[in-house]
Amino acid sequence: MEALQMESLMGSPLAGSLITSHECVYPATTTSYVADRFFHAAQLDAVALVEGREPVGLVMRPKLLYTLFRRYGFELYGKKPIITIADTEPLILHEDERLDVALDKALERPVEDIYDDIIVVNDDGLYVGLLSVKQMIIQQSNSLANNIVQKEMAKERAKEFEKINQIKSQFIANVTHDLRSPLNAILLVAELIKMSCDNGYKEQVRDRVSILISSANNLKAIVNNVLDLSKIEAGKMEVICESFDLVQIIHEIAETAKVLIGRKQVDIDVIANDGPIFMNSDSVKIRQILTNLMSNAVKFTEKGKVVFEMSIKNNMVMVSVRDTGIGIREEDLSRLFIAFNQLEDGKSKRYEGTGLGLTIAQNLLNLLGGAISIASKYGEGTTFTVHLPSVYKGVYTNSNNKE
Amino acid sequence: MNEKKKILIIDDDEKYLITTKEILEDEGYEVYIQHRPIGSTNAIKRLKPDLVLLDINMPALSGDKLSTIILSQEKDAPIVFYSSNDEDYLRRAVSECGVNGYICKGNIYELRRRVAYYIGQNRDEPLPYGGL
Numbered sequence: 001m002e003a004l005q006m007e008s009l010m011g012s013p014l015a016g017s018l019i020t021s022h023e024c025v026y027p028a029t030t031t032s033y034v035a036d037r038f039f040h041a042a043q044l045d046a047v048a049l050v051e052g053r054e055p056v057g058l059v060m061r062p063k064l065l066y067t068l069f070r071r072y073g074f075e076l077y078g079k080k081p082i083i084t085i086a087d088t089e090p091l092i093l094h095e096d097e098r099l100d101v102a103l104d105k106a107l108e109r110p111v112e113d114i115y116d117d118i119i120v121v122n123d124d125g126l127y128v129g130l131l132s133v134k135q136m137i138i139q140q141s142n143s144l145a146n147n148i149v150q151k152e153m154a155k156e157r158a159k160e161f162e163k164i165n166q167i168k169s170q171f172i173a174n175v176t177h178d179l180r181s182p183l184n185a186i187l188l189v190a191e192l193i194k195m196s197c198d199n200g201y202k203e204q205v206r207d208r209v210s211i212l213i214s215s216a217n218n219l220k221a222i223v224n225n226v227l228d229l230s231k232i233e234a235g236k237m238e239v240i241c242e243s244f245d246l247v248q249i250i251h252e253i254a255e256t257a258k259v260l261i262g263r264k265q266v267d268i269d270v271i272a273n274d275g276p277i278f279m280n281s282d283s284v285k286i287r288q289i290l291t292n293l294m295s296n297a298v299k300f301t302e303k304g305k306v307v308f309e310m311s312i313k314n315n316m317v318m319v320s321v322r323d324t325g326i327g328i329r330e331e332d333l334s335r336l337f338i339a340f341n342q343l344e345d346g347k348s349k350r351y352e353g354t355g356l357g358l359t360i361a362q363n364l365l366n367l368l369g370g371a372i373s374i375a376s377k378y379g380e381g382t383t384f385t386v387h388l389p390s391v392y393k394g395v396y397t398n399s400n401n402k403e
Numbered sequence: 404m405n406e407k408k409k410i411l412i413i414d415d416d417e418k419y420l421i422t423t424k425e426i427l428e429d430e431g432y433e434v435y436i437q438h439r440p441i442g443s444t445n446a447i448k449r450l451k452p453d454l455v456l457l458d459i460n461m462p463a464l465s466g467d468k469l470s471t472i473i474l475s476q477e478k479d480a481p482i483v484f485y486s487s488n489d490e491d492y493l494r495r496a497v498s499e500c501g502v503n504g505y506i507c508k509g510n511i512y513e514l515r516r517r518v519a520y521y522i523g524q525n526r527d528e529p530l531p532y533g534g535l
Contacts, residue, residue, distance in 0.1 A: 173489065177460060181416070181487040184509030188422035191511045195429060211418055 015102045015120050016095030018139065019129035024050040027057060027083035034059060034082045035068055046117035046130050049086055053126040055119045057083055058090035092119045095128050103140060106133045175226060182219035186212060225356040232363040239367060241392050244283040245276035246310065246317060253287065254308050257294040266301050271309040279317060281392040285364045292357040293321040293384045300382070301325030315390045322383040328376040336374065337362045368392055407433040408522050411450055412485070413443050413466070414458035419508065423456065423485070430515055432522075440464040444473050447480050454522045456485035456506065459496065470500045483521050 049057035304324030370388035
């Protein structure tokens with residue numbers, strides 16, 4: 001398959017590369033000897049007559065047998081040199097002739113000679129081998145079929161590419177809006193602060209600076225996400241290992257998530273080991289992954305609880321985040337990890353955020369040799385489960401980003 | 404100046420509502436704000452603003468869709484998009500939705516200048532960027 005693909009990529013193969021046999025005899029060899037060879041080699045179709053390495057004739061199995069087994073054929077010709085009943089003007093082609101040209105030439109011959117082998121010679125006109133027309137036809141139709149398959153594949157790829165392009169341009173549209181929006185807010189607030197100062201309303205300045213800081217933080221988070229993602233996509237994300245206590249990180253993240261709840265009636269339960277569980281991996285990335293899942297859970301849960309649970313088994317750490325939030329429709333699950341694909345239309349989305357978090361989390365997990373799974377019921381809640389080796393074991397290629 | 408010109412800003416983002424309101428009030432306009440797309444048409448009927456600044460990215464109903472709803476009921480509503488989207492996008496949206504124009508968020512000089520233009524106070528000056 002691979003060889004065929006190569007050939008059809010380069011155009012038609014050359015005659016010299018498709019030699020099917022090197023069979024040859026001297027023109028003086030007796031006919032009965034040649035007939036014997038055909039008898040004993042069922043797969044032998046043709047023999048070239050070669051004198052001083054130069055081809056002088058060709059004998060084809062059906063023609064020879066036909067001649068010999070006609071009445072008296074064997075008695076008449078058996079002892080005579082093969083040259084007397086051979087085709088002394090066979091088709092001879094140079095080894096650099098292209099397969100399609102060679103085939104055209106073969107098929108231009110009279111009907112009874114069409115399937116005769118072609119003799120292939122080199123630059124000096126010396127015998128190289130035989131080219132079977134039947135084989136060439138098979139080869140040709142194979143590569144034709146292959147071309148059709150390839151065309152179909154190319155079409156598929158083009159479609160896929162278009163789809164990716166669409167997602168990418170949507171991505172760019174969203175990223176420009178989401179980067180600009182907090183920046184524009186910063187500019188407006190800065191203008192207001194200037195106005196406050198001009199008008200001497202000092203007490204306004206403090207409030208406005210707070211808005212300024214929160215807008216700047218918002219912008220920073222988005223910029224960080226975008227940079228992370230491009231770093232991952234460029235394959236430049238490094239893993240820096242150290243020993244750390246996962247239980248401690250889990251409690252810290254739970255505390256941070258509590259702040260995000262605000263005035264909503266949402267409880268956070270942590271189910272974790274009493275003692276520490278030491279991992280040797282990239283703590284910064286694991287923190288980022290889990291923080292992302294927790295803040296998602298809190299963001300999309302209006303009421304109820306978020307359960308943050310961990311366990312360890314056979315050196316595999318499992319952390320799950322279970323919420324009683326809005327849930328995800330089954331048909332939307334597959335889109336979940338596509339960058340900027342917050343499940344609602346970018347222009348009318350209800351929730352803040354770039355939709356980059358899950359993509360980044362999944363990519364980071366891949367990098368650390370882990371995986372993420374999801375179970376969700378629309379309207380009832382979602383559970384994300386992260387599986388991670390407790391000890392990072394070297395380089396994992398990021399299969400998601402090979403495209 | 405006889406009566407103050409009225410401006411209604413429709414935006415889900417509190418920061419933009421507060422800041423834009425104050426900047427435009429400082430310019431001498433009477434500014435009203437509307438936090439969400441729902442109820443916008445009624446607000447326009449009630450207030451009869453001289454200019455409506457309409458955000459595009461809003462929850463549940465985007466500004467471009469909202470504009471066509473408003474215009475189907477109030478065909479002369481003086482709507483101008485006010486957004487952080489690409490200017491190219493806004494230009495296209497303006498012609499697709501049939502609103503009066505757009506203002507890019509973030510450029511305060513342009514905000515002042517364009518508001519004045521759309522409200523009809525400096526029509527003689529050409530628009531500084533991408534026409535109507």
